[in-house]
Amino acid sequence: MNQFYRSGFILTCLYISCISPSFAQMPFDEIMMPKGELCVAVLGEHGSWNRYWEGDYFRENANIGTFTRQMLMPMVAMGISKKVNIIASLPYIQTEASGGTQVGQADLQDLSVSVKVDWLQQRVGAGRLLFLTNTHLSNPVGSYLSDYMPFSIGAGAPEIGMRAITGYKMDNGLVFRLATAYLWRGQTQIERDFYYQDGAVYSPFMNVPNAVNIQGAIGYWTLENRLRLEATYMSLNCLTGDDIRSYNRPQPTNKMEVSQVGFWAQYYIKADRGFGAIAYFNQTVSGRNVGKAATMGLGLTYQFKAY
Amino acid sequence: MKKFTIQITILMLLVVGLQACLEETPRFYDFESYEFSSVDEDGGTWSTILVIDPSEIQLAAPLSVNSPAYKQELKDVKNLTSTLTSAERKAVEYWTSNPVIRWNEIALEMAAKYNLIPGPNADGTYTLPNPANPVGPPAFPFAHPPYTSRMLAYLSVAQYDGLILAWKYKFQFKRMGPSVQDSSIKSAYPENGLPSYPSHGAVIAKVSKEILTLMFPLEAQVLENHYQQHLQSMLHAGINVPSDLEAGVYLGDEVVKLAKMRASIDGMARAQASKPVSDSIANAAFERFGWKWQNTEVPQRPVGLTPLFGQVKMWHVPTVEEVRSPPPPAIGSAEFEADVRELERFARHMTLDQRRIANWWEDGLGSYTPPGHWNKFAKLSIVQAKLNPLRAARVFAYMNTAIMDAGVACWDIKYYYHYPRPVETIRNFRTILGTPNFPAYTSGHSTFSAAGAEVLAHFFPTQAQQFRVWAEEAAMSRLYGGIHYRFDAVEGTIQGEKVGNYAVARAKSDGIDE
Known part of the structure; x- marks a missing residue:
């Protein structure tokens, strides 16, 4: 279930961090980071849950207790x-459970590289309409083992994602995305x-289901474009796959x-290059075959002209 | 826009490229029907395991091939074989010339489906699966390793004894199949020179369906569907006429009666003891040795897994006392401490190879269990050696009865010594495998595997080394997993070998294996 946090998280990072306001804000705005501009960031995240969905049955399990990632x-x-x-990222992740007798997992997870392209900036009414893509x-x-859920730090599979981003940024600082x-x-x-x-499988490989990921945000820029606040929504839905079986572990x-x-x-x-800070909080509201996690993160960004 | 097109194109190529790299995830073993490496005309004289007196099961002689009724059957089969739908053709391919393989796979699939441990109720109590109310919750059965070992033993033994009877009458009556009677009927499988009355496939289908329905009552309809499809496939394959099938079904039925009779009184019904009995067993151990195993789950399970499985009737070992292991090292003794330190070392510095071994052999909840793992090995060797169904059933029968006997011997020891698991004796010990709900000494994986390996080594002597290496690896895997001490594994392996050799000795009495 962890890859979802990763997906959601990376997604958030890809679009939101690393943007200097002096260059007019965000990747889904009309200006992205100019040529030669480099931004490095470090993010720390803490997530935990003590109940999870086994299929659509919402349950506790004292042999997991509180699960921390x-x-x-x-x-x-x-x-x-x-x-x-x-944009590239490589998280190190550690998991553990307060209950039971099984050890958690800790390792480097997946290297992600993404290309973001700004396709359209169109003035409409009191703002601009935007269209970008991210691949x-x-x-x-x-060397983490994906087949060690819920402790696995990731799905252990390659992923290719294509994302279309539409937004409307108003001159008064409001953003819809x-x-x-x-x-x-x-x-x-x-x-x-x-x-x-759903039956016997004779293979050392598991098919990780494809998924659709949706992110929505309503944001507001204030303090002369130095503070950005957003209310966010994220969903991720696998298109196929089986349910966790009764009192069994996920896979x-x-x-x-x-x-x-x-x-x-x-x-x-x-309001220029240099340091920036990020803080965020996410609460899972519904799910299937995942933990009902609350996640908080803190990050530090530093941007400079590289060449 | 051009850039966009390029980006899309590259992506599509990547997805297509990666899609092409995907490995297959097959649901069954895909192999070509083969010509049997032997026909075994004397197969009807081999000693049965379950059937005490084979002469008590008599089969009437078939109709002459010149009778009008037989000619009509032949004509019907000819019509059927000439108008096969693609689904029917697929079924013929699926069941193959050795359907013992398929019914074994179906059994393993059901084992994996039902190998789910009941979870706690809201009030912290546990409800046991109940054969009188199989729907549950929890569903019946919980196909844990002892249950699965017994299920496979009955399945394989009934198949084997049924096939011995089938062989006896095949070569007594020598009524050949449709393709021999009418050269315009083509058999879908390589010609094997086996008489077709009674149909060996029908024997296999009937006993398998009935034994598996007994073991997995909720799967009755699924099994009935497999059964009907299998019977039809033999007509569609042009290898049998309906009266061949009926005779096979009859023999199957007779063997099933005996199997069910034995199963009803073998002691399994009492194996999951009550809490008072379970507590008295634990307390007896505590008084004798100063320790007792306890379940470490939350909420705590009141009774371990099948405390009285050690009293279930064995197949080849006269009394369980003959294969008892010596006492384990006392907790706190030097040997114990050394083995504990070893476990701590493995846990601290687990290599990828050790992790792989632990997981490859885990065969834990949700899986086909260690007996299932050994059935997969047997299957591969059987197909490789092109064994006929009788020989194949022979391998499965001796192996699965030996594996069940190993389980009985192991459980006898487990609840006698009641030895605590590493998570109980080592402070703050964390493992990569879940700790099972029964005592440590001896290791079930080790006994199951050593017994299975000994029997397979007997039937496939050129692979004997590999089977024994696997058994050793299975035993060691439990140390890497952090759930067994080395002495559990070492003594378990010795115990399993001993048990396996009882089965081998009995198999040798037929004097037919190399």
């Missing part, structure tokens, strides 16, 4: 040109060669679904 993620973003930016590729780099992504996921190699997924083939609401704040210490 912590992440430290370095990121780097670069302006290739005014219209094309590249990402991610692949596991660590909707991003929709299709996530194609490959297979994850596991360490057994027989498993059950990467599960049809995972999650929707969460959140809040995001970003502050630029100087």
